[in-house]
Amino acid sequence: MTKGILINYEYCTGCHSCEVACKKYLELPKGEFGIKLSETGPWKYQSGPKAGSWEWAWQPVLTKACNGCADRVEKGKFPMCVQHCQAWCMYFGEVEELAKKIDGKTRWSLQVFEGQE
Amino acid sequence: MADYQEFLDSINREAYHEGEWQWEEDGYTVTRTYNYSGPGCHNSCGLLLYTKDNKLEKVEGDPLSPFVNGRLCMRCLAVEEMVNNPLRLKYPMKRDRKYRGQADKFERITWEEALEIVKAEVKKLDDEGWGRESIVVGHGTGRNISWQVPLTAGSAFGTPNCGGIYFSGWSCYAPRICGSVGPFGEYPLVDCAHVHADRYAHTEWKNPDVLVVWGNEPLKSNADGFMGHWLVQCVQMGTKIISIDPVLTWWGARAEYWLAVNPGTDVCLALAWLHVIMGEDLIDHEFVDLWVAYYDELAEHVKQFTPEWAAERTGLSAEDIVASARLYASADAGAIQWGLAFDASTSSAMHWTQAVCALMAICGNIEKPGTMNLMHTAFGINAGYSTASLYARPEAAAKKFKKAYVGFEGLDFMGMANPDAMAYALETGNPYPIRIYWGQSCNAFAGHEEPAPRAYKYMREIPFIAYADPFITPTMVALADLILPVAMSVERDSARTWWTPLRAMKKVTSFYEAKSDEEILLWLGHGLNPELFESRGWNTPEDIINEFLHTGFTVMEADGKIKRATRQAADESIEGSIYTDCPVTFQELVEQGGILYDDWNSTYYKHEKGMLRPDGSIGFGTASGRIELIPSIFQAWGIPPYPVYTPVALSRDTTPEVFEEYPFYFINGSRSYEYFHTEHRQSQTSREFHPEPLITLSPETAEEYDLKEGDWIWIENQDGRCRQMVHIFPGIDKRFISGEHGWWKPEEEMSEPHLCGAFDYNPNNLTHAYESGPGNIGCPIKCLPAKIYKVKEGDIMPGEQVTRLGGFRDYEPKKI
Numbered sequence: 039m040t041k042g043i044l045i046n047y048e049y050c051t052g053c054h055s056c057e058v059a060c061k062k063y064l065e066l067p068k069g070e071f072g073i074k075l076s077e078t079g080p081w082k083y084q085s086g087p088k089a090g091s092w093e094w095a096w097q098p099v100l101t102k103a104c105n106g107c108a109d110r111v112e113k114g115k116f117p118m119c120v121q122h123c124q125a126w127c128m129y130f131g132e133v134e135e136l137a138k139k140i141d142g143k144t145r146w147s148l149q150v151f152e153g154q155e
Numbered sequence: 156m157a158d159y160q161e162f163l164d165s166i167n168r169e170a171y172h173e174g175e176w177q178w179e180e181d182g183y184t185v186t187r188t189y190n191y192s193g194p195g196c197h198n199s200c201g202l203l204l205y206t207k208d209n210k211l212e213k214v215e216g217d218p219l220s221p222f223v224n225g226r227l228c229m230r231c232l233a234v235e236e237m238v239n240n241p242l243r244l245k246y247p248m249k250r251d252r253k254y255r256g257q258a259d260k261f262e263r264i265t266w267e268e269a270l271e272i273v274k275a276e277v278k279k280l281d282d283e284g285w286g287r288e289s290i291v292v293g294h295g296t297g298r299n300i301s302w303q304v305p306l307t308a309g310s311a312f313g314t315p316n317c318g319g320i321y322f323s324g325w326s327c328y329a330p331r332i333c334g335s336v337g338p339f340g341e342y343p344l345v346d347c348a349h350v351h352a353d354r355y356a357h358t359e360w361k362n363p364d365v366l367v368v369w370g371n372e373p374l375k376s377n378a379d380g381f382m383g384h385w386l387v388q389c390v391q392m393g394t395k396i397i398s399i400d401p402v403l404t405w406w407g408a409r410a411e412y413w414l415a416v417n418p419g420t421d422v423c424l425a426l427a428w429l430h431v432i433m434g435e436d437l438i439d440h441e442f443v444d445l446w447v448a449y450y451d452e453l454a455e456h457v458k459q460f461t462p463e464w465a466a467e468r469t470g471l472s473a474e475d476i477v478a479s480a481r482l483y484a485s486a487d488a489g490a491i492q493w494g495l496a497f498d499a500s501t502s503s504a505m506h507w508t509q510a511v512c513a514l515m516a517i518c519g520n521i522e523k524p525g526t527m528n529l530m531h532t533a534f535g536i537n538a539g540y541s542t543a544s545l546y547a548r549p550e551a552a553a554k555k556f557k558k559a560y561v562g563f564e565g566l567d568f569m570g571m572a573n574p575d576a577m578a579y580a581l582e583t584g585n586p587y588p589i590r591i592y593w594g595q596s597c598n599a600f601a602g603h604e605e606p607a608p609r610a611y612k613y614m615r616e617i618p619f620i621a622y623a624d625p626f627i628t629p630t631m632v633a634l635a636d637l638i639l640p641v642a643m644s645v646e647r648d649s650a651r652t653w654w655t656p657l658r659a660m661k662k663v664t665s666f667y668e669a670k671s672d673e674e675i676l677l678w679l680g681h682g683l684n685p686e687l688f689e690s691r692g693w694n695t696p697e698d699i700i701n702e703f704l705h706t707g708f709t710v711m712e713a714d715g716k717i718k719r720a721t722r723q724a725a726d727e728s729i730e731g732s733i734y735t736d737c738p739v740t741f742q743e744l745v746e747q748g749g750i751l752y753d754d755w756n757s758t759y760y761k762h763e764k765g766m767l768r769p770d771g772s773i774g775f776g777t778a779s780g781r782i783e784l785i786p787s788i789f790q791a792w793g794i795p796p797y798p799v800y801t802p803v804a805l806s807r808d809t810t811p812e813v814f815e816e817y818p819f820y821f822i823n824g825s826r827s828y829e830y831f832h833t834e835h836r837q838s839q840t841s842r843e844f845h846p847e848p849l850i851t852l853s854p855e856t857a858e859e860y861d862l863k864e865g866d867w868i869w870i871e872n873q874d875g876r877c878r879q880m881v882h883i884f885p886g887i888d889k890r891f892i893s894g895e896h897g898w899w900k901p902e903e904e905m906s907e908p909h910l911c912g913a914f915d916y917n918p919n920n921l922t923h924a925y926e927s928g929p930g931n932i933g934c935p936i937k938c939l940p941a942k943i944y945k946v947k948e949g950d951i952m953p954g955e956q957v958t959r960l961g962g963f964r965d966y967e968p969k970k971i
Contacts, residue, residue: 049391051374051384051405053828058229058840062213068843080403080886092886094408114167116225122216124226124374124384126156126391 041106042150043120044136045098049127049144052077052096056119056128063110063118064103072103073119097147098128106151157391159355166218171203173219176661176746183207187217189651189658189749192231193238193643194625194834195297195596197378199651199658200227201750206663211238211645221354222656222750226384228377229828233840237625237643238666240837242901244627244640245667251636255615256958258632258905266668270682272637276619277312277683280590287313287551289590291577292543293320295597296327297831299644299651299660302538303672304595305570306708309546310687311679312593315555317543318571319597320589320614321578321604324927325569326499326934328379333568333932334497334508337786340767340776343515343527345490347385350528350655352752355388359759361525362392365486368406369399369511370421371494375826378494380653386492395486397479399424400496401822402851402893403886412479415888417470418820418938419803421496422503425510426798427465428480429457432517437484439519446762446774447516448781456797468800468808470890484518488525491515496937499824502926504933506798509786513798516782522760529761533657534737534753538707540570545709546687558793560586561969563931565793575925575969581613582968592620595641595672598628600913601833601899605936607919608875608957609966623675626837629913632905633958640669647671648696650704650741655756657704659741659749673699700741706734794930801928803935804971813940817872821941822893823918825851833897848898848916850879852943855889857881860943867946870894872939875920875963877953878946892943894918907958914953920963923971 052075060072080094098119107117111130115121120130129136133150140146156162172178176187184206189199201220205213214234218225247269254260264272280289292308294300294317308317324330335342345366351357366389373383390396390409398407399414399421407413416424432438433454443450462473469476483489491511498504520526531537544552556576557567567573581589592614597603604610614620615634622631623639631638646669648662662671670678673696680688693699702708736753744751758766765771774780778787789796802808829841836842850870852862862868866881870892879894887893898916905911914920922936956963 046391049387051387053374053384054229054844055227055232057844058232059227061840062232068839080408080884082885092403092408092413094403094405094886114170116218118215121218121225122227122232124228125387126162126224126226126384 040133040150041111041131042133042136042148043100043117044129044131044139045147045149046127047095047097047145047147049125050096050098051125053124055122055124056098059118059122060104063107064105066103070103071101073098073100075099095145100149100151102152104151156388162224163356168219171217171219176748183212184663186661186663187748188661188663188745189222190644190660191297191299192228192234192831193645195295196230196831197297197380197653198382199299199660200231201225202227202231204645204663209664211235211664220750221352222658223382229840229844230831230835230838233838236838236840237835238645238664240626242627242837243625243666243669244638245669246640247668248638249636255636256633256907258627261638266670266678269637269639270678273621273679274682276591285590286554286587287548288316288554289587290314290316291320291572291589291592292317293592293594293597293599294318295602295832297834298596298672299649300596300672301540302542302703302708303676305540305543306538306546307595307676307679308593309543311676311683313548313551313684315544315547315552316572316577317540318577319574319603320581321606321610321924322574323578323605323925324504324932324934325571325574326504326936327495327603328498329569330498330504330933331493331508333792334505335512337788338509338512338516338777338783339521339529341529341531343512343521344381344530344654345386345492346525346528347389349382349385350752350757352656355392359524361488362389363394363486363488363490363525365397365483365489366390366394367397367399367483367489367491368404369491369493370496370500371492372400372404372826373492373494374405375828376494395482397483401820401888401891402825407886411482412475414471414475414479417468417807418822418891419501419806419935420468420470420800421501422507422510422798423460423465423468423800424471424476425507425514426457426460426800427462427476428483428514429453429510429517430460431462431477431480432484432514433457435481437481438517442519443517446781448779448783449785450517453513453784483514486518488523489518489520490526495824498933500822500935500937501933502801502803502928502935503799504928505789505794505930506801510798513784516784521782522762524759528756529767530654531755533652533655533751533756534735535755536652536657536704536707536735536737537709538703542708544570554587556580558931561925561931563793565930566791568792573931575927575931578924579968581617582966590618592617594620594622594630595675596624597630598624598833599630600633600910601629601897601917605919605922605934606874606924607914607917608962609924611957612962612966625669626901627905628833629899629905629910633907633910639675640667641675642666642669642671647673648700648741649673650700650744656750656752657737657744659744661745661749671696697741704735704737704739704741709734792930794932803938804926805940817940817942819892819941819943820890821870821872821918821921821939822891822937823939824896824937825893827895830897833899836899837901847880848895849882851882851884851887851893853887853889854883854885856892857883862945868943869946869950870918870921870941870943872921872941873964874923875953875956877917877920878915892941908952908954910954910958912954914957917953920953924966925969926971
């Protein structure tokens, strides 16, 4: 069974809590991350069906340093990033179960813990 | 997390030790409690503190806490960097007054020696014939000090004069509080189910249909006891957004309407929304008929404020004004999240607040689920700023700084002393001089002293100055003769009710000789006013906190007047307390997990249930018993009762010639996730994410001024200049630039002239004194004309200008 994180990134606010929670847990030095936000935008659509609206989104990306919070998960706790996500847009679980939540109504991404069989 | 029940079901309650408040885990002691992220913050969130050998090792959010459900901001997640920081002040220290400005001249002393110094200074003041009103106690915000420091002022020093010098118009929250108490008799807060222990699963609650986020970025500021991310949950559940902000935010990028209003003109938009909603009859008729007074009067008054009239002033299109007004009015449940811009970006603070209260009222968006809850502090525990006056010596209390001293008419209705009167006394010695200044939880020059260079010029003339803070601040270095180390949240037993719920914070560590704010109160009180402290049995922080919980230090007498509480809480059963409804002691609160919700706040439709008026009758807590769109109390406060637009002194409407030289609206005080006001600059994590003070400007402005990301520029007007680093941002109009406040760099030279850059980066070099709005309330510091240009090698730095070269300009008392 593969575990991972589902992110409803339409609602990610770019608050950095996942990054800092993870850095503290993995004791990572300045400049290194177990999960890192990438920022898209802002820009204003000038044409097309979205004309006049703004694009501005963040996407947390799991890095090679992520260990899936294996020891926490074993104890029944949430991974650090999921537990502390202020926007409440991250879900943890079995990827097959997580995939069922993707409803096509907002913007989702599913990331899999590397090496977590 | 659109499905709250699913979240609750997903928690492994055993793994998070449900039902326990303290346990051992992997060699740590874990404590479940409610702390603010030190040094300061407006919230106290549900935390799990991991300690070992009297040291805070790490922090987690508590998924079982209904307040935040485990979610935490980055400052709290990194709080151990602040708690265990080597730059913290460890011991009391003194410095000869002749060495003010020099960081290396402080000498370590004991708390006993410090008390002797304070007692000697107070005796000298008494012997010289000054009244205790010549002692001013300054405070800041955040560190759960809203009654502790005022009580210290009144009960220990005997002075009523507690507040901020140059904090003109109490330009933080007071305008919104007073401006809404006028119409409603209470204060409204967006209903995010935060009043219920079962939160979003509460059966009566629903999310707002439309949320207006106006004049604040709640995700970053989390101001006034309100967690901004609660609103994101509402949006996930379907709430639509209207964002009113000169700068694009997360809200604006997701809004049905983002209205980038000219700073200082928001009241025009509010008046035009009233014009549209009343004119098109989009109101909640039943609610207005039953509960609202002066509807016809206001409807007649706002006929003049057409969308076109507002468009001309706000820079918005009349079409967007009309369409957004219709969207707000169309909501079955509409909510308005307001913020600091109401208090600090306008000369219309009270009228803007009044107009927005009217928008809530005429659409029936009061006391209905998903709209605005009228709030009390939990269990009616009402200790606050007026505690200073209640406990001051009566002869000093009679001389509390009042608005008449600076020429304003009307009742003084604030708990805090009048800031303009304080500034006037500081500059002139009239009607009496300030001889002693005690600052606790404030870093005046980096923080809230609005014209900071002016504050520096006059505050350093005060004969004796003491500051208490967790860190040595630039203000201490510039001014203080005595400095005292203050405990962080995790080193402090205390309790908090900023609205609701009631929360306990439990001491889990200590740091050298730092004392908590409650311990400083006891130390000073027993030294300066032992009769009171002994007679009341105030000996331990727990005594003080229990008094807070069970009397709030006040009591309402039969004549309706608030007087100091006279009962000895320690001697009596808490059952049957007539002062508050709090059912627990501090220790009981700690042991049951540190959080308690009260029934009053969690009840909807309180006006229909006789909960808002002292006699238990239905209606609202106003003179008429209805929501007063034209508040009868405003006249007594010296505020014209009909809302109008009062332009700021320097605006495009009033002084276009000023804007020829200073073409930008300089918005300042914009927030970030990394910092709370002047704090957290010592945190390596905050600095990793946000190393420099940023001035946000548009790509067009960058091109016009040949600026690149990361360039340092001066921001300047007639009052002075500061420097910040360019951040180019497509979500800001070319009319505006937006800067940050509170910057200083603890790693840089602390002594004058540099003072860790507290003046160099400081937008308060550009703000004015004595510029409050009608009624002496509110101040337009976030709305300044300014020009920009590149910093060059050899430029004189503001620290040098202010501390060595006599400042930027001369000042006249009572003049901006």
